[in-house]
Amino acid sequence: MHSKLPAVALVLAAALASGCGVAARPSDSAARASAPAGAASGVVVPAGAQSSAASPAGSPSPSPAPLPLAGRVVGIDPGHNGGNFSDPGFINQMIWNGRESETCDTTGTETASGFTEASFNFDVATYLRADLVAVGAQVVMTRQTNTGVGPCVTTRAQIINDAHAGVAIDIHADGGPTWGRGFAVLEPVADGPNDAVISGSLQFGADVRAALLRETAMPESNYDGTNGLVSRDDLAGLNLTTVPKILVECGNMINSTDAAMLTSPAFQQQLARAFTAAITVFLTGQPA
Numbered sequence: 368m369h370s371k372l373p374a375v376a377l378v379l380a381a382a383l384a385s386g387c388g389v390a391a392r393p394s395d396s397a398a399r400a401s402a403p404a405g406a407a408s409g410v411v412v413p414a415g416a417q418s419s420a421a422s423p424a425g426s427p428s429p430s431p432a433p434l435p436l437a438g439r440v441v442g443i444d445p446g447h448n449g450g451n452f453s454d455p456g457f458i459n460q461m462i463w464n465g466r467e468s469e470t471c472d473t474t475g476t477e478t479a480s481g482f483t484e485a486s487f488n489f490d491v492a493t494y495l496r497a498d499l500v501a502v503g504a505q506v507v508m509t510r511q512t513n514t515g516v517g518p519c520v521t522t523r524a525q526i527i528n529d530a531h532a533g534v535a536i537d538i539h540a541d542g543g544p545t546w547g548r549g550f551a552v553l554e555p556v557a558d559g560p561n562d563a564v565i566s567g568s569l570q571f572g573a574d575v576r577a578a579l580l581r582e583t584a585m586p587e588s589n590y591d592g593t594n595g596l597v598s599r600d601d602l603a604g605l606n607l608t609t610v611p612k613i614l615v616e617c618g619n620m621i622n623s624t625d626a627a628m629l630t631s632p633a634f635q636q637q638l639a640r641a642f643t644a645a646i647t648v649f650l651t652g653q654p655a
């Protein structure tokens with residue numbers, strides 16, 4: 368979710384303390400199960416098959432082909448954090464986002480059943496990291512657990528900038544109207560610090576949109592933006608980025624149809640595969 372939250376949201380989030388962070392975090396086995404999916408998409412050739420097919424008898428075996436994202440750095444920002452509700456003094460401090468003041472972070476939204484956006488974001492990020500590592504990428508994440516507080520959105524941008532990522536994705540889910548469905552890709556607007564990465568970000572946004580439509584059943588948003596794309600000049604993560612970046616609202620947690628998808632580990636892994644495909648085509652020009 369990436370709109371300013373009413374104060375009631377903090378109260379609501381505080382009520383979740385007992386269940387938050389326990390449900391639906393991908394287990395290690397699930398994360399491992401996700402990793403071979405990336406490898407199974409045709410990028411990794413078993414060494415035995417490769418050498419027997421490619422080299423004449425007696426000649427040295429050729430080196431294995433490099434993984435498609437070897438040497439590439441990818442930034443992932445799983446929005447919010449599971450502990451944000453516990454420290455409103457920290458989360459509500461005002462920071463400068465490059466164009467205006469906003470709060471350090473928010474608690475994010477949640478489904479009617481109490482599955483928090485922070486958990487969703489971290490689950491998808493964990494699957495995505497596994498998929499990216501499987502194809503050779505170095506992954507930088509802005510938080511390592513779903514039990515902490517923050518960091519502020521400015522710090523999240525800085526972590527990814529400092530890593531000199533080739534591309535980055537901020538993962539969220541929205542708290543839209545109950546009737547509203549679908550994903551939205553939020554794209555930066557030139558404001559100085561991000562001027563050099565606007566065109567790259569728009570290209571990556573198109574790649575993410577195409578991959579979501581091709582590889583998942585989530586439709587484009589019917590309440591935010593046009594054709595699933597939205598320009599935003601009020602978010603630190605986009606205003607301050609010096610690497611190509613978009614923020615994706617993967618669906619609407621308030622809508623029951625979207626919520627059923629967003630809470631499904633199988634759908635979360637589908638999202639990760641779609642993002643891996645978009646990142647691969649953006650960085651290499653080749654399909655995943």
Ligand SMILES: [Zn+2]
Pocket residue numbers: 368369446447475476484539540
């Ligand atoms: Zn959010």
